[in-house]
Amino acid sequence: MKNSAPGATASIEEAVGTAIKEQRLRLGLTIAQVSDQASISRGMFSKIENGQTSAGMETLTRIALALGVSMSSLFSKYDVAPTKAQHIKKGRGMEVVRRGTKSGHTYHLLAYDQGPVKLFEPFLITMDDDSERYPTFQHPGTELLYMLEGKIEYRCGQDTYLLEPGDSLTFQGEVPHGPEKMIKFPIKYLCFIVYPRGVE
Structure with missing residues (x-):
């Protein structure tokens, strides 16, 4: 479920989507180019990029390869400071x-x-x-x-x-x-x- 209130923490899906979109735009690639390279449909890629759906590990791996980044970098926008502990609540992984x-x-x-x-x-x-x-x-x-x-x-x-x-x-x-x-x-x-x- 997404957080829509002002100042709300982005969901994992939204954070991953943001990181994907930023890297895609940084490389000057279109949705069609990345989705074709990652062997997923353009509609599914668009949903992932917009934080509308979760993606499996294999799908994220293909997207990361298409963008030339590590899969872990796709979580870089998730609201966890690298110098602090990560607290994942029960059922939220x-x-x-x-x-x-x-x-x-x-x-x-x-x-x-x-x-x-x-x-x-x-x-x-x-x-x-x-x-x-x-x-x-x-x-x-x-x-x-x-x-x-x-x-x-x-x-x-x-x-x-x-x-x-x-x-x-x-x-x-x-x-x-x-x-x-x-x-x-x-x-x-x-x-x-x-x-x-x-x-x-």
């Missing part, structure tokens, strides 16, 4: 979609990196059904999972690990990984991805 995920699989981004280089991404991941085939992920950096609720078998390379509340699992992101088998719902865990220096 930006909901994002990772490539291949569908319904019953929710990711909430718990912090928005304000620097020019992406250093880390913390997610709260919730799964409440087993109706889809779960994808395999690969990315730079190191990933740590911390189980909060439920029970899951998680694959990392050729091995699978049974994760229950209180368990953690740490591995290199380049190793193919992802959920293997849902055992007890609801499933909820924290995921922290720490990127090597220099990853945009």
